[in-house]
Amino acid sequence: MKLSRFPRAGSVVAVGALALTLAACGSDPEADTGSGGSTDSGETSSLSGELSGGGASSQEAAMEAWRAGFQTANPDATVNYDPVGSGGGRTGFGDGSYAFAGSDAALEDDEMAAAEAQCGEGGVIEFPGYVSPVAVAFNLPGIDTLNMKPDVIAGIFTGEITAWDDEAIAADNPDADLPSTDITVVHRSDESGTTENFQEYLAAAAPDAWTYDVSGVWPVKGFESAQGTSGVVSAVEAGEGSITYADASQVGQLGTVAVGVGDEFVPYSAEAAAEVVAQSPRTEGTADSVYSIDLKRDLPGTYPIVLVSYSLACGTYADESTAELVKGFMTYLVSEEGQQAAADTAGSAPLSADIREAVLPSIEAISAG
Incomplete structure (x- = not known):
């Protein structure tokens, strides 16, 4: 057995509910989610x-x-x-x-x-x-959502589409007042499963436009990068015209893309991802x-970037x-x-x-x- 480097825990009274104090999070430890510290069976326990x-x-x-x-x-x-x-x-x-x-x-x-x-x-x-759905999130004041087909998303993230008023974007958004602002792509600087999931989607949905090998490391050079989910979201929030991919739970008030699946555009939602x-x-x-x-990333009515x-x-x-x-x-x-x-x-x-x-x-x- 080779687990000697794992932290040693104190005595355990029973298994079940567990108190979590996360070193990386600073919320109120007394926050009430209504769980009351019980398991589904109604039993409670005290772990130490x-x-x-x-x-x-x-x-x-x-x-x-x-x-x-x-x-x-x-x-x-x-x-x-x-x-x-x-x-x-x-x-x-x-x-x-x-x-x-x-x-x-x-x-x-x-x-x-x-x-x-x-x-x-x-x-x-x-x-x-x-x-969770992975949102394609952008910062364009006054625009909350845009429709994008898979090859358009791939074109943006390979650097082939460089301006927000590009014809490829405008074609599926006739009512949007698209600016001529340059597109700034922001990707994860760290090795990331979110990056790998996003690339898997691009490779499956737009194989002609996305020709890179899928991995957890971003393959396209010359873009901006930031550490972690919060890092890329913060970078896009700070830069008008920026776009990124991130866990939907953390995109806040940024605009998001409704992704083309077959003949329809599907906005992100937990239900569509599930x-x-x-x-x-x-x-x-x-x-x-x-x-x-x-x-499977081509199922009708589902959000494919999950x-x-x-x-x-x-x-x-x-x-x-x-x-x-x-x-x-x-x-x-x-x-x-x-x-x-x-x-x-x-x-x-x-x-x-x-x-x-x-x-x-x-x-x-x-x-x-």
Whole structure:
């Protein structure tokens, strides 16, 4: 067992509700989400100790909701989450720095191998914990929404379309007063699952316009960049004519794109994103404890730029207290109550009952090795 670098938690009374104190978030720990610190079964428990995780910055708002719901019920338990980005989360989980992680992309083969080496015989648990639309967000005063076909979005993000009044944009927005302002593309500077999801969409929906290999690193040179979800959103808010891609929960008052799917334009929504996940198959050939999804991005009536952010944990940990804390946290995260808390705060799409039932057995089996 190789988990000696995971933080040691204090004694655990029982598994269930978990208080979350996020190092990266500064909200009021007494915030009331109505959860009362109870699980779906109505039971309450008190966990103690400290647990550290990190990863996808897209999950910040959801993490804050999970923290607020359980702080009162478990005042002696602390969960720290560092929103370093998906790449940092996967690396930290694989090298033992984090006991759990969030990633906006499923583990690649080499990353899975590193994680399995850390987790030992209990293996890796990977499941979708947070589902959200990725908004294409822009700053054009007086314009709240624009229609864009996939090849237009790809043309902007490759630098082929450089002005807001370009004919390709104007053709699907006859009523918009488009300025001649130059388009400033802002992308993530860190390795990011949001970047990978966005590129996967471009490669699938506009393969002739987007010819780059898909990865978590932005491939096009010469654009502006910023760290994390909050960084790219702040950069666009500060620059008229700017555009980016970001988790929809954090785009605030920026204008957003209704994406062309077939003959219609679909604005982002949690419901439209959830439908993509519901109609997409589970990846074949994975372990029972690994639940990843092969997203279908051309389904009529759905919003195709969807982010599935995975939660990562081990099946076994070096000590019982860490195992109990991780089990309690993950159990709440996938519960109806936890998913609804995230939806209310972050606008995410709650997991379906089918996915919840599929992943719970692996979470409930978490133990000390």
